Amino acid sequence: xxxxxxxxxxxxxxxxxxxxxxxxxxxxxxxxxxxxxxxxxxxxxxxxxxxxxxxxxxxxxxxxxxxxxxxxxxxxxxxxxxxxxxxxxxxxxxxxxxxxxxxxxxxxxxxxxxxxxxxxxxxxxxxxxxxxxxxxxxxxxxxxxxxxxxxxxxxxxxxxxxxxxxxxxxxxxxxxxxxxxxxxxxxxxx
Amino acid sequence: xxxxxxxxxxxxxxxxxxxxxxxxxxxxxxxxxxxxxxxxxxxxxxxxxxxxxxxxxxxxxxxxxxxxxxxxxxxxxxxxxxxxxxxxxxxxxxxxxxxxxxxxxxxxxxxxxxxxxxxxxxxxxxxxxxxxxxxxxxxxxxxxxxxxxxxxxxxxxxxxxxxxxxxxxxxxxxxxxxxxxxxxxxxxxxxxxxxxxxxxxxxxxxxxxxxxxxxxxxxxxxxxxxxxxxxxxxxxxxxxxxxxxxxxxxxxxxxxxxxxxxxxxxxxxxxxxxxxxxxxxxxxxxxxxxxxxxxxxxxxxxxxxxxxxxxxxxxxxxxxxxxxxxxxxxxxxxxxxxxxxxxxxxxxxxxxxxxxxxxxxxxxxxxx
Amino acid sequence: xxxxxxxxxxxxxxxxxxxxxxxxxxxxxxxxxxxxxxxxxxxxxxxxxxxxxxxxxxxxxxxxxxxxxxxxxxxxxxxxxxxxxxxxxxxxxxxxxxxxxxxxxxxxxxxxxxxxxxxxxxxxxxxxxxxxxxxxxxxxxxxxxxxxxxxxxxxxxxxxxxxxxxxxxxxxxxxxxxxxx
Numbered sequence: 001x002x003x004x005x006x007x008x009x010x011x012x013x014x015x016x017x018x019x020x021x022x023x024x025x026x027x028x029x030x031x032x033x034x035x036x037x038x039x040x041x042x043x044x045x046x047x048x049x050x051x052x053x054x055x056x057x058x059x060x061x062x063x064x065x066x067x068x069x070x071x072x073x074x075x076x077x078x079x080x081x082x083x084x085x086x087x088x089x090x091x092x093x094x095x096x097x098x099x100x101x102x103x104x105x106x107x108x109x110x111x112x113x114x115x116x117x118x119x120x121x122x123x124x125x126x127x128x129x130x131x132x133x134x135x136x137x138x139x140x141x142x143x144x145x146x147x148x149x150x151x152x153x154x155x156x157x158x159x160x161x162x163x164x165x166x167x168x169x170x171x172x173x174x175x176x177x178x179x180x181x182x183x184x185x186x187x188x189x190x
Numbered sequence: 191x192x193x194x195x196x197x198x199x200x201x202x203x204x205x206x207x208x209x210x211x212x213x214x215x216x217x218x219x220x221x222x223x224x225x226x227x228x229x230x231x232x233x234x235x236x237x238x239x240x241x242x243x244x245x246x247x248x249x250x251x252x253x254x255x256x257x258x259x260x261x262x263x264x265x266x267x268x269x270x271x272x273x274x275x276x277x278x279x280x281x282x283x284x285x286x287x288x289x290x291x292x293x294x295x296x297x298x299x300x301x302x303x304x305x306x307x308x309x310x311x312x313x314x315x316x317x318x319x320x321x322x323x324x325x326x327x328x329x330x331x332x333x334x335x336x337x338x339x340x341x342x343x344x345x346x347x348x349x350x351x352x353x354x355x356x357x358x359x360x361x362x363x364x365x366x367x368x369x370x371x372x373x374x375x376x377x378x379x380x381x382x383x384x385x386x387x388x389x390x391x392x393x394x395x396x397x398x399x400x401x402x403x404x405x406x407x408x409x410x411x412x413x414x415x416x417x418x419x420x421x422x423x424x425x426x427x428x429x430x431x432x433x434x435x436x437x438x439x440x441x442x443x444x445x446x447x448x449x450x451x452x453x454x455x456x457x458x459x460x461x462x463x464x465x466x467x468x469x470x471x472x473x474x475x476x477x478x479x480x481x482x483x484x485x486x487x488x489x490x491x492x493x494x495x496x497x498x499x500x501x502x503x504x505x506x507x508x509x510x511x512x513x514x515x516x517x518x519x520x521x522x523x524x525x526x527x528x529x530x531x532x533x534x535x536x537x538x539x540x541x542x543x544x545x546x547x548x549x550x551x552x553x554x555x556x557x558x
Numbered sequence: 559x560x561x562x563x564x565x566x567x568x569x570x571x572x573x574x575x576x577x578x579x580x581x582x583x584x585x586x587x588x589x590x591x592x593x594x595x596x597x598x599x600x601x602x603x604x605x606x607x608x609x610x611x612x613x614x615x616x617x618x619x620x621x622x623x624x625x626x627x628x629x630x631x632x633x634x635x636x637x638x639x640x641x642x643x644x645x646x647x648x649x650x651x652x653x654x655x656x657x658x659x660x661x662x663x664x665x666x667x668x669x670x671x672x673x674x675x676x677x678x679x680x681x682x683x684x685x686x687x688x689x690x691x692x693x694x695x696x697x698x699x700x701x702x703x704x705x706x707x708x709x710x711x712x713x714x715x716x717x718x719x720x721x722x723x724x725x726x727x728x729x730x731x732x733x734x735x736x737x738x739x
Contacts, residue, residue: 028423029491053401057491059504059517072504074491078401081422083491105532106404106524132231132557133667134631135731141239141666148239149664155728156659156670203635206585206614210592211632232632233589236665243664251661258590305596322601339593339686554590 006080013050014084018042031085036071039088040098043073047103052077052084058110060118064144067092069118073100095120117142194220199539203232207310207543210258210553212526214546218539226534226542228527234557241516246272247345247480249513254340256518257555260299262291263496264503264518265344270425271492271505272346276485279475284348285426286468290361291334291343292426292494293457293464297368298327299497300454303550307447308379310543311388316379323371326364333357348474358465365458372454380451389443393533393545397441403532404524407499408453409549412446414439419495431463443548450497484511498522498550520555527556570706577620577646578700579609584619584643588636589626591653594686603689610696616642621699624676627655627668633675634729640676641737645711648699651681652692660685674724677710 007024014032015022018041022032034042046052057074073086090097099122101107111122112131119140130136139146201207201214208214213229237256241249253268254261266288273280301324305317328338333354335341343350379385395405397413410417418435420428436452438445477483487509493502499521506515529549534542587595598605599612613619616639628636640649651672654660659670672678679702682695702708714721718737726732 055404056493056500057502057504057517057519059515061506061515072489074502074504078417078422085491104402104404106402106528109524109527128227130231132234134231135729137730141236146239146666148236148666149243151666152664152670155666156668157674157724158659158663158670203632204584204586204616204639206612211587211589232629232635234629234631234667235627235662236667240662240665255590258593302596305600317596318601321596325597325602328597337686338688 007082010050010080010082010084014042014046017045028082029085030082031087034086034088036088036090036097039071039073039086040100040103042086043075043100043103046075046084046086050077051079054078055104055106056083058107058114060114060120062092062118062142062144064092069095069120071097090120097122099124101125116140119143196224201542207546209306209546209551212551212553212556214530214534214542216534216539216542221538223534223537223539223542226531228530230526230553230557232557233554237558238516238518241513243512245481245511246483246485246513247477249516250342250345254342255554256558257496257501257520257552258339259302259552260295260496260498261340262295262344263494263501265342266292267492267494267501267503268505268516269344269346270494271490271503272485274490274492275488275505275507276346278347280348281472281475282427282469283471284473284475286464287349287353287473288344289426289428289431289464290461291341291349293461294327294330294361296457296497297454298324300450300457301327303450303497303547304375304379307544307547308385310547311385313379313382313385316375319371319378320375323368326367330357330361330364333360345474345477347477348472350474352473358468361461362465365461369455369458372451376451380447386444388541388544389447389548391442391444392537392541393443393548395441395529395533400441403529405499405529406524407495407497407521407550408446408449409499409525409529411435411437411449413441419493419500423493425492425494427464430467431460433460443544446548482511484509496521498552499525518555518558520552520558522550522552522555525549526551526553574704574706578703581608581610581621581648581696581699582613582619583610583621583623584616584639585612585614586622586636586639588624588628588632589653589655591625591686594689594692595623595625598689598692603693605689605693605696608693608696608700616640617644619643620646621648621650623650623652624656624672625652627653627660627662628672629667630669630728633669633725634734637675637725638734640714646709647711648679648703648708649676649710650695650699651678652695653687654683654685657681657683669728675721675728677713677721679708679710 004024004027007030011022011024011030018038020032020034024030052075054076056076059072061070063070068089069092071088074083076083097120108127111125112127114120115122116131117140196217196219199216199218201216203211203213211232215227215229217224237252241252253264256264301320304320308316332338335343395409395413400410400413414437416435416437421435433456436449438448485507487507489506491504493500501521502519504517508514597603622640656672662668663670680695680699682691684691
């Protein structure tokens with residue numbers, strides 16, 4: 001087992017350059033917590049100076065109880081083989097975030113999807129607005145207050161006899177008198 | 191020189207030449223493509239929203255359907271992310287079984303790629319052979335898990351059932367048969383002048399921009415960069431097995447085809463070693479009450495290598511019995527939108543379908 | 559010359575016999591069921607011995623195989639494709655998602671029952687159906703054709719108002735050509 005030398009060195013470099021906090025989760029996983037205005041400078045620094053050239057993923061988590069969106073950028077270095085997470089928080093009612101597709105071209109696709117699904121504004125983002133959905137007139141669907149089952153039951157036809165959310169334990173207890181019949185015993189794997 | 195008018199062509203959702211249900215809007219001048227834009231969204235099912243309404247175990251029924259040609263890496267990546275959150279150990283025998291299932295899935299997806307690539311070049315004998323042989327691998331899956339395409343076999347903690355009696359002998363016999371057939375495939379596709387002339391020099395992905403555009407998998411190995419999740423960040427028992435990672439220079443369709451051709455032979459090698467080295471023992475670290483299982487709070491990121499490239503899962507848990515947020519990065523997410531729009535200008539219309547098959551664009555992964 | 563019942567029966571018999579042995583399926587993979595179609599059409603489960611083969615455009619096809627779920631974006635294109643096909647035309651619903659929504663019943667983007675928007679002849683259930691199940695679905699369609707009961711193209715023309723109301727409830731931006739044949 002290695003003793004996390006490279007991970008600690010990376011963490012110290014980033015923390016001391018930008019005066020932020022972070023920690024080493026396990027081997028090959030390091031995370032830092034940044035303010036939303038410094039994210040693009042951290043990403044540019046990591047890409048040009050430290051060799052973190054591969055943008056693996058960009059995601060958004062909706063913490064509705066805290067009133068915030070959490071944006072997580074996942075970058076990877078093919079030489080050191082460490083994955084670095086840059087995490088930041090933005091406001092949920094008027095979400096605006098910096099556009100990083102000047103650093104990586106592929107971020108354009110991720111940002112278009114987040115604009116449509118979460119309603120986040122990225123100033124300077126080009127590309128058609130309708131990426132996945134067509135003629136959508138409700139709130140952005142991945143927000144936690146959007147009830148997808150209610151919307152589906154009202155818009156689409158539901159066949160009668162299809163109720164939702166029966167408890168599995170109750171149903172098993174209702175049918176608990178049934179046993180495996182004789183002819184089927186030789187096929188059961190027990 | 192006559193300047194031709196620019197026309198818009200919709201290589202639309204109903205077309206025999208595209209790989210799935212998506213649209214590529216082309217602006218052409220004569221026979222040359224001037225610009226291209228991808229339109230997806232025809233297969234959107236809102237998986238990530240549906241998973242938030244299911245238990246940790248019920249989410250498995252939805253996960254297979256993310257990537258239709260090769261469903262097993264999705265199950266494995268989710269299981270690994272949940273095991274990391276829950277700190278759950280996996281027994282040795284289960285790890286070997288998982289490796290065998292992954293490599294079998296890689297081989298059957300290769301045969302489907304083989305059919306698509308040669309079908310878009312106009313050679314219609316190879317799909318009949320390769321899809322017919324793929325059925326032998328699907329027979330193996332049916333003996334093991336009960337279903338041909340969607341298995342739901344890999345759970346957090348191990349695998350669902352142990353191997354049936356005689357399955358390993360049948361697998362070794364199937365591997366011998368397929369190894370002989372791979373030489374026959376070479377004769378009709380890779381040694382065929384039509385395919386060589388059409389594939390060399392077409393659809394080039396430049397080496398210096400490849401990682402910046404987000405290229406992964408055989409497309410990246412076809413430009414000369416040696417990168418594979420199985421050796422960069424070994425998972426399961428890949429660090430104990432002995433195999434090569436083929437790379438080619440050039441970045442065109444021919445280089446990518448050669449990379450894929452060699453990879454399937456390495457898969458056969460891995461399966462033979464795994465069957466020989468597999469220990470006896472437990473196959474499942476049992477979860478005590480699966481329908482009421484809660485996972486501690488935290489976030490995890492797991493990656494695996496599928497036949498198209500790197501698949502990543504970002505799982506967030508808030509301590510409850512349902513996943514709080516699952517976000518999937520499909521392997522061809524960037525291939526289908528960013529890379530395609532950059533390498534299509536300058537190609538012929540007849541080569542658009544050829545390039546789509548070679549990049550391995552799979553629309554269900556892009557829009558989930 | 560009178561057109562008496564017996565000679566009409568012979569003409570119908572020959573016409574249905576020819577139709578049932580040459581079913582051209584449109585090359586359109588609308589959902590995840592499309593992964594079992596290459597297996598059905600190739601060497602092991604050979605569907606071509608029944609006369610089933612692929613067709614490239616809607617004008618040349620007889621059967622529209624809806625393989626799996628339909629999102630609202632695809633439904634608009636499927637309706638347009640269906641209206642471009644020439645009669646006699648048949649629709650086969652493939653998989654449980656066409657019957658009652660399947661496992662995506664609570665999704666905001668997939669429809670829950672195909673019968674409301676297009677007339678369906680045969681349902682094949684399963685998730686996925688095996689290639690033998692697909693072929694048995696086609697055999698059932700052949701029996702319906704032989705008995706003269708597969709004329710849903712006329713049913714669509716006669717009940718166009720009913721189908722249009724259902725379709726327009728879902729597809730909000732209706733810019734499609736009118737059905738005039």
